[in-house]
Amino acid sequence: MWQALSLDAFLGTLWVSLLINALVALGEEITFRAYLLTGLKEARGRRIGLAIMMVVFGVVHLPAYMGQGMQSLVLALAIVLAAVMGVLLGLIYLHTGSLWMPIGIHFAWNLVENDLLNLTGDATNTNLIGAVTRLQGPLSPTGAAYGNAIVLDLLAFVILSVGVWLWLARRRPVENQC
Numbered sequence: 001m002w003q004a005l006s007l008d009a010f011l012g013t014l015w016v017s018l019l020i021n022a023l024v025a026l027g028e029e030i031t032f033r034a035y036l037l038t039g040l041k042e043a044r045g046r047r048i049g050l051a052i053m054m055v056v057f058g059v060v061h062l063p064a065y066m067g068q069g070m071q072s073l074v075l076a077l078a079i080v081l082a083a084v085m086g087v088l089l090g091l092i093y094l095h096t097g098s099l100w101m102p103i104g105i106h107f108a109w110n111l112v113e114n115d116l117l118n119l120t121g122d123a124t125n126t127n128l129i130g131a132v133t134r135l136q137g138p139l140s141p142t143g144a145a146y147g148n149a150i151v152l153d154l155l156a157f158v159i160l161s162v163g164v165w166l167w168l169a170r171r172r173p174v175e176n177q178c
Contacts (some may be wrong), residue, residue, distance in 0.1 A: 014129050017115045025107035032057050032086060033093040033102055041094070050090050058083030077150045081157060085109070088161055095168050105160070113153065 005013065032053055040049030061082040062075075070078055089102040115129050 010129070017111065017129050021107050021111045021115065024110060025103045028057075029089065029093075029099050029103045029106055032060075033090055034099055037090050037093065046094065050087055050094075053090055054083045054087045057086030074150055077154075081150065081153055085157060088157075088164060091168070092164060095171060109156075109160075113149075113156075 036056065037049055037053045040052050043049070044052070058079045062079060065075055065078045065082075089106060092105070093099060093102050
């Protein structure tokens with residue numbers, strides 16, 4: 001996409017993309033991790049708090065995914081992926097006691113997935129700064145074009161999860177530090 005725009009138009013689009021993704025990451029992390037997860041953890045405990053926050057985080061993404069035209073199995077997989085991403089970000093928040101890392105990961109995930117790689121193949125994305133993708137051929141067992149994005153997202157999530165797990169294995173949770 002950067003080749004199709006003049007430099008000033010590209011820089012404007014880049015600025016808007018960075019700003020929107022930063023605000024979304026900041027807002028969702030404050031809402032779901034700092035506010036909801038913290039309150040649920042105090043009221044119900046860590047595991048139940050994470051479970052409830054996971055469900056709420058996944059369901060909140062439902063209207064956006066339906067607006068993109070996702071249906072049936074692909075929609076269900078996208079909701080599950082959003083929910084488990086919420087748990088991963090929640091675990092990072094609980095272990096670090098800080099929102100900075102979850103905000104950074106959330107920002108990078110949204111920016112790369114939507115505006116840089118355009119995994120959903122949405123050519124109408126006004127914040128697109130990278131590839132104009134046309135998804136074809138079933139990479140996924142669903143045979144749907146969005147299924148390709150879900151398969152690639154799941155692969156990226158597994159890689160991210162392994163990296164976070166290795167990082168957290170070297171740290172002690174903030175709660176246990178004196």
